[in-house]
Amino acid sequence: MKNHPIIGKVIALSIVICLFAPGNVAAQKLTINKTTIDVGKTSFEVPVTVTFELRNKSSKPMVINKLETDCGCTTVDGPKTVAPGERFTISLTYDARLLGHFTKQVALHSNATRDPVYLKMKGVVLADVVDYSKRYPYDMAGLLASINNVEFDNVKKGEHREVEINLMNNTEQDLTPNMLHLPTYLHALAMPETLEPNRSGKIILTLNSEDVHNYGLTQVSIYLAKKLGDRISEETEIPVSVVLLPDMSAFEGQNIEQAPHLQLSANTLNLDANHKNGTIILSNTGKSALSISSLQMFTGGVKVKLPKRELQPGESTKMRVTIIPGQLKKARSKPRILMITNDPSNANVVITINVE
Numbered sequence: 001m002k003n004h005p006i007i008g009k010v011i012a013l014s015i016v017i018c019l020f021a022p023g024n025v026a027a028q029k030l031t032i033n034k035t036t037i038d039v040g041k042t043s044f045e046v047p048v049t050v051t052f053e054l055r056n057k058s059s060k061p062m063v064i065n066k067l068e069t070d071c072g073c074t075t076v077d078g079p080k081t082v083a084p085g086e087r088f089t090i091s092l093t094y095d096a097r098l099l100g101h102f103t104k105q106v107a108l109h110s111n112a113t114r115d116p117v118y119l120k121m122k123g124v125v126l127a128d129v130v131d132y133s134k135r136y137p138y139d140m141a142g143l144l145a146s147i148n149n150v151e152f153d154n155v156k157k158g159e160h161r162e163v164e165i166n167l168m169n170n171t172e173q174d175l176t177p178n179m180l181h182l183p184t185y186l187h188a189l190a191m192p193e194t195l196e197p198n199r200s201g202k203i204i205l206t207l208n209s210e211d212v213h214n215y216g217l218t219q220v221s222i223y224l225a226k227k228l229g230d231r232i233s234e235e236t237e238i239p240v241s242v243v244l245l246p247d248m249s250a251f252e253g254q255n256i257e258q259a260p261h262l263q264l265s266a267n268t269l270n271l272d273a274n275h276k277n278g279t280i281i282l283s284n285t286g287k288s289a290l291s292i293s294s295l296q297m298f299t300g301g302v303k304v305k306l307p308k309r310e311l312q313p314g315e316s317t318k319m320r321v322t323i324i325p326g327q328l329k330k331a332r333s334k335p336r337i338l339m340i341t342n343d344p345s346n347a348n349v350v351i352t353i354n355v356e
Contacts, residue, residue: 029056029057029058029112030054030055030056030057030058030062030110030112030113030117031054031055031057032052032053032054032117032119033052033053033054034052034053035052035117035118035119035120036119036120036121036122037050037052037120037121037122038121038122038123039121039122039123040123040124040142040170040171041123041124041126041170042096042123042124042125042126043096043125043126043128044096044097044099044125044126044127044128045095045096045097046096047093047094047095047096048093048094048096048121048123049091049092049093049094050091050092050121051089051090051091052089052090052091052092052119053087053089054087054088054089054090055085055086055087055088056082056083056084056085056086056088056112057085058084058112059084059085060084061081061082061083061084062081062082062084062110062111062112063080063081063110063111064078064079064080064081064082064108064109064110065109065110065111066107066109067090067106067107067108067109068106068107068109068116069092069104069105069106069107070104070105070106070107071104073094073095073097073098073104074092074093074094074095074104074106075092075093076090076091076092076093076106077090077091077093078090078091078108090106090108090119092104092105092106092119092121094121096125098125099125099126099127100124100125101122101123101124102122102123102124102125103120103121103122104120104121104122105118105119105120105121106118106119124172132144132168132170135166135168136166136167136168139170140224140235140236141226141233141235141236142169142170142171142175142226143167143168143169143170143171143175143177143224143226143236144167144168144169144170145165145166145167145224145238146164146165146166146167147163147165147238148237148238148332149238149239149332149333150163150165150205150238150239150240150241151240151241151243151333152207152240152241152242152243153243154243154245154348155207155209155212155242155243155244155245156209156244156245157209157210157212157244157245157247158209158210159207159209160206160207160208160209161206161207161209162204162205162206162207163204163205163207164202164203164204164205165202165203165204165205165224165238166200166201166202167195167200167201167202167203168198168199168200169195169196169197169198169199169200169201170198171197171226172197173197174194174195174196174197175194175195175226175227176190176193176194176195176226176227176228177190177195177201177203177224177225177226178190178203178225178227178228179203179205179222179223179224179225179238180222180223180224180225180230180232181220181221181222181223181232182222183211183220183222184211185207185208185209185210185211185212185242186205186206186207186208186220186222186240187205187206187208188203188204188205188206188222189203189204189206190202190203191203191204203224205240207242209242209244212242212244214244215244215245215246215247215293215294215340216243216244216246216293216294216296216338216340216348217241217242217243217294217296217298217338218241218242218244219239219240219241219242219298220239220240221237221238221239221240222237222238222240223236223237223238224236224238239332239333241298241333243338243348245347245348246293246340246342246347246348248344248347256344256345257287258286258287258288259286259287259288259342259343259344259345260284260286260287260288260289260290260291260311260313260341260342260343261284261285261286261290261343261345261346262282262283262284262285262286262290262341262343262346262349263282263283263284263285264280264281264282264283264349264351265280265281265282265283266280266351267280267349267350267351267352268351268352268353268354269321269351269352269353269354270354270356271321271323271353271354271355271356272325272355272356273325276322276323276324276325277320277321277322277323278320278321278353279318279319279320279321280318280319280321280351281316281317281318281319282306282311282316282317282318282319283311283315283316284311284312284313284314284315284316285313285314286313286343287313288313289310289311289312289313290310290311290312290341290342290343291309291310291341291342292306292309292310292339292340292341293309293340293341293342294338294339294340295309295337295338295339296337296338297335297336297337297338298333298334298335298336298337298338299328299331299332299333299334299335299336300324300327300328300330300331301323301324301325301326301327301328301329301330301331301335302321302322302323302324302328302335302337302353303321303322303323303324304319304320304321304322304337305319305320305322306319306320321337321351321353323335323353323355325355328355334352334353335352335353335355336350336351336352336353337350337351337353338350339351
């Protein structure tokens with residue numbers, strides 16, 4: 001999720017519209033990602049700009065004859081010609097010198113269509129715009145949220161954990177926040193049930209660990225909705241991870257000196273785009289066989305090779321870790337590796353990867 005933008009450029013989402021020049025068999029085709037962009041709230045006398053994404057999908061050059069705005073309070077910028085198949089942008093800027101709601105548009109005159117194509121921006125100019133970006137840094141389709149990732153670490157079977165997601169209604173209508181695609185082990189409670197414009201609230205997310213079936217790492221994506229019936233999207237996704245500790249009751253009453261013991265050469269790796277690979281040596285310095293029952297990654301963009309999952313006393317093996325920087329840029333949580341072992345002093349082992 002991206003941080004909530006108060007002022008600046010807004011890039012349109014992908015909704016494709018095809019326009020044809022009537023009466024012309026060899027008509028050019030123009031695609032527009034979105035014809036209307038809502039900038040939301042903006043400050044008085046602080047210009048706001050939106051950028052429309054378009055494409056000339058025909059086999060012929062497109063000539064833009066004129067970009068005509070509806071008033072002197074807006075300026076527009078765009079190319080004069082567009083090559084076949086080329087993507088291009090048109091920027092529309094409003095000076096925001098009047099308070100209240102506004103709708104501004106630019107008419108695109110070209111040889112791609114017989115009639116002009118209208119691109120619109122709308123929003124509301126306020127005397128003072130409160131900057132919620134520090135307390136609510138994540139904009140989830142108009143609901144601002146304090147976090148966009150939930151982690152329940154080192155949970156024991158039978159525990160109940162809670163996480164609060166603070167919310168702010170940044171729209172002009174009443175909302176009824178709720179969570180979609182909840183697994184059986186999660187419960188969400190919205191307080192209050194109805195959130196008025198510019199009001200804050202929260203969702204309490206409760207974990208019932210008794211319903212988590214697998215030890216180690218369990219991950220799921222839930223979605224923050226403004227009302228029941230909302231469609232899920234990447235914009236409203238909240239990944240949730242649960243690390244459930246294994247049951248170590250089998251070691252109760254046993255001689256701890258006879259147990260396996262995992263020793264790592266390091267529990268942190270420092271990697272970057274120039275040094276994508278790292279190695280950690282795992283050794284069993286205990287008196288019985290060491291078993292690594294689970295080996296999991298918290299994020300994408302990390303690959304691990306471990307030749308042996310069971311080590312006899314005195315044995316060692318090398319874990320090779322490789323990062324994919326491009327994929328890690330999309331990760332919301334810190335890249336880590338989780339191991340679940342039968343070492344009672346190291347039942348769950350987390351290796352942190354620092355990526356520069």
